[in-house]
Amino acid sequence: MSLTADDVNKIAHLARLGIDKQDIDSYAKDLSGMLDLMTRMGGLDTAGVEPMAHPLDQVQRLRKDVVTEADQRGHFQAIAPQVEDGLYLVPKVIE
Amino acid sequence: MHTKTINQLAQGLRSGEFSSVELTQHFLQRIRQHESLNAFITVTEGLALQAAQAADQRIASGDASLLAGIPIAQKDIFCTLGVKTSCGSKMLDNFIAPYNATVVEKFNHAGAVMLGKLNMDEFAMGSSNETSFYGPARNPWDTQTVPGGSSGGSAAAVAAGLAVAATGTDTGGSIRQPAAFCGITGLKPTYGRVSRYGMIAYASSLDQGGPMTRTAEDAAILLQTMAGFDAKDSTSADLPVPDYPAALNQPLAGLKIGLPKEFFGEGLDSGVAAVLETAISEYRKLGAEVADISMPNLNMAIPAYYVIACAESSANLSRYDGVRFGYRCESPVDLTDLYTRSRGEGFGKEVKRRILMGTYALSAGYYDAYYLKAQKVRRLISQDFQQALAQVDVIMSPVTPTTAFGIGAKMDDPIAMYLADIYTIAINLAGVPAMSVPAGFSGGMPVGLQIIGNHFTEDRLLNIAHQYQQVTDWHQQTPTL
Secondary structure: OOOOHHHHHHHHHHOOOOOOHHHHHHHHHHHHHHHHHHHHHHHOOOOOOOOOOOOOOOOOOOOOOOOOOOOOHHHHHOOOOOEEOOEEOOOOOOO | OOOOOHHHHHHHHHHOOOOHHHHHHHHHHHHHHOHHHOOEEEEOHHHHHHHHHHHHHHHHOOOOOOOOOOEEEEEOOEOEOOEEOOOOOHHHOOOEOOOOOHHHHHHHHHOOEEEEEEOOOHHHOOOOOOOOOOOOOOOOOOOOEOOOOOOHHHHHHHHOOOOOEEEEEEOOOOOHHHHHHHOOEEEEOOOOOEOOOOEOOOOOOOOEEEEEEOOHHHHHHHHHHHEOOOOOOOOOOOOOOOOHHHHOOOOOOOOEEEEEHHHOOOOOOHHHHHHHHHHHHHHHHOOOEEEEEOOOOHHHHHHHHHHHHHHHHHHHHHHOOOOOOOOOOOOOOOHHHHHHHHHHHHOOHHHHHHHHHHHHHHOOOOOHHHHHHHHHHHHHHHHHHHHHHHHOOEEEEEOOOOOOOEOOOOOOOHHHHHHOOOOOHHHHHHOOOEEEEEEEEEOOEEEEEEEEOOOOOHHHHHHHHHHHHHHOOHHHOOOOO
16 A cells, blocks of 8 residues: 555644655655555454453543642743743734 | 672662762763763763762661662653653753653652663654664664664663663563663563653553663662552552562472464574574573464564554654644744644654654544554454463563664664564563563674563563573673773
């Protein structure tokens, strides 16, 4: 199975991942190679096999609905690219 | 001093032969001297000396754990409060972690001295340390070869005597393969044994942290500190932790070892195969019985792994959006441009490949064919392990098909790089523990023996490795630097 440059652009858009134009073909080639590898699984009969999402048979733990974390906004925002008045700044979304 | 075990060093600290400050200075000096190995991303000299002073006081007061004052280093995937935690990526080159990983917290509590943060493949995606934003760490046995990956800096540092021990993480072989390439001991514990809190996520159903050391005894000491239930990790195993050092001395008489024929076939280098044959005959001498077994679905492990790991990583890495922390592009024109360019400029090529692959595998119309199929294959592979481990106590196999390859040799062919992880990947899918133990040399380069056990049998694996290290000295060999 092979992916085209269009396919790569579409996937890159879904992932919000900037890809340089000159690299698109090389990604298409690499991803096609990966897909060929993955397609090998088709040869294995998995009818009736229950999908395994997790290596251990665990039950999701529940905890009491209480506050466990202290407010550390200032601490966390100290490493943010751009903040003002305790808010994270991004380019204008609504005109 | 840099070739001593933790027990020997702990004794030296207590007898007054040397202080932790002296020991720490010794290692800091070695790190400077062997900077060209590029094993460290960040050296925390000031913090290390402070911790060493505190450890010396604790030891003097008689209230100190075995690890107090012992200089170790952390893979740069573990968050360290106030210290850059880059995960080998430009994306996190400016990231000062606002909290400690549980593993780091536990080592701090034990009084261990952190020398710094170790080089690694970007976001742990790689098998050679070459995808690191900071350039590849080098294999101390031959600096023209890779140390393996993703925990390449950890393996290089321990092998070169730049730290007594190190942490690593293993999603598809990232502790065991570099341990094998650099001739050290590495243990990937059972999934859930060591807390993932503060360990930067790659593929959450596969990631597991573990020790990388010279000896199995040191690995047992480190794991004792690292292991245990953590309420902050939703998949942490709520089970008691055995006394690992106490289990080391069990005799091996009657041990049943299985050799899967699928792991000793085509593709295995003859020099590596010869080393493993000798190692297995050593186990026979120690009283073990060896049986041939078959695990028919192992050949599907690589395809299933790359679907699952890429899918999980595409979800995990969506958090890097240039908004709250990490890299942000210059002058974004709108929000989409901010996301797209920050991610495009902040991630390297291998990370992008895996995000794209995972996004594709999870996208509408392809989910059943790839992700769901891979999860079913994962079940079959896991069943292979359970069936095999019902017949034998442990499985032994190669860790890698060859010894360390040259820097640059596989960078242009990602598929060839993936295929080299053939012997390690299935273990992560099944979630079982496995070790790499130094077993000899081929062409002057170290070879590792893989020992695989059932869930939560780390005590037995460490015991089996330790007994072998009592009758061999491969783990004591050191590279000429």
